[in-house]
Amino acid sequence: xxxxxxxxxxxxxxxxxxxxxxxxxxxxxxxxxxxxxxxxxxxxxxxxxxxxxxxxxxxxxxxxxxxxxxxxxxxxxxxxxxxxxxxxxxxxxxxxxxxxxxxxxxxxxxxxxxxxxx
Amino acid sequence: xxxxxxxxxxxxxxxxxxxxxxxxxxxxxxxxxxxxxxxxxxxxxxxxxxxxxxxxxxxxxxxxxxxxxxxxxxxxxxxxxxxxxxxxxxxxxxxxxxxxxxxxxxxxxxxxxxxx
Numbered sequence: 001x002x003x004x005x006x007x008x009x010x011x012x013x014x015x016x017x018x019x020x021x022x023x024x025x026x027x028x029x030x031x032x033x034x035x036x037x038x039x040x041x042x043x044x045x046x047x048x049x050x051x052x053x054x055x056x057x058x059x060x061x062x063x064x065x066x067x068x069x070x071x072x073x074x075x076x077x078x079x080x081x082x083x084x085x086x087x088x089x090x091x092x093x094x095x096x097x098x099x100x101x102x103x104x105x106x107x108x109x110x111x112x113x114x115x116x117x118x
Numbered sequence: 119x120x121x122x123x124x125x126x127x128x129x130x131x132x133x134x135x136x137x138x139x140x141x142x143x144x145x146x147x148x149x150x151x152x153x154x155x156x157x158x159x160x161x162x163x164x165x166x167x168x169x170x171x172x173x174x175x176x177x178x179x180x181x182x183x184x185x186x187x188x189x190x191x192x193x194x195x196x197x198x199x200x201x202x203x204x205x206x207x208x209x210x211x212x213x214x215x216x217x218x219x220x221x222x223x224x225x226x227x228x229x230x231x232x233x234x
Contacts, residue, residue, distance in 0.1 A: 045225070
């Protein structure tokens, strides 16, 4: 079984400032890692994902995340935020099944509300 | 635009009633999952269908059931509705199978269910 902890429920930040949203996970098996964004009254949109290889992953809208296996973390960063980045962000994991098959059952964290102020 | 459409977008039901939510998956996707997202919470996995068979279930009671059809559309049925069933229900589709590890999962915009 897996679990995901997002360490901050709310993160306020001023426009053009950098931001980091923290995510830690726990799993007894290898996992894939994801960050999703949810704008008000909408579904989830994939920002980025880590499958293997380079631990620094770049996504859409200028976001990036770094996988740290020893600390079981996958923190999301953006060097300069915009008002339009105001949304709720979810970190998620899915199990790497044996034989290379993946069915994509996601375990989500509780979410972090990012509010960007002018 | 994810290619995953859900209906209805909003509905209100009375405690004890039954509800059916529908999802049309992205073309070619053979896997559909349903998630419940209560207000202020992250989505919780309800169950998944792969090629019309249930392929895993989260911690939800049997009154939550589903179907996946040959055209990869699907339904989520909830019987004997309770007040705590009020939530956003999200459908997600993907292409699964051998050597498809980490394929992108696409979410619909959800169905808001209010139980009164």
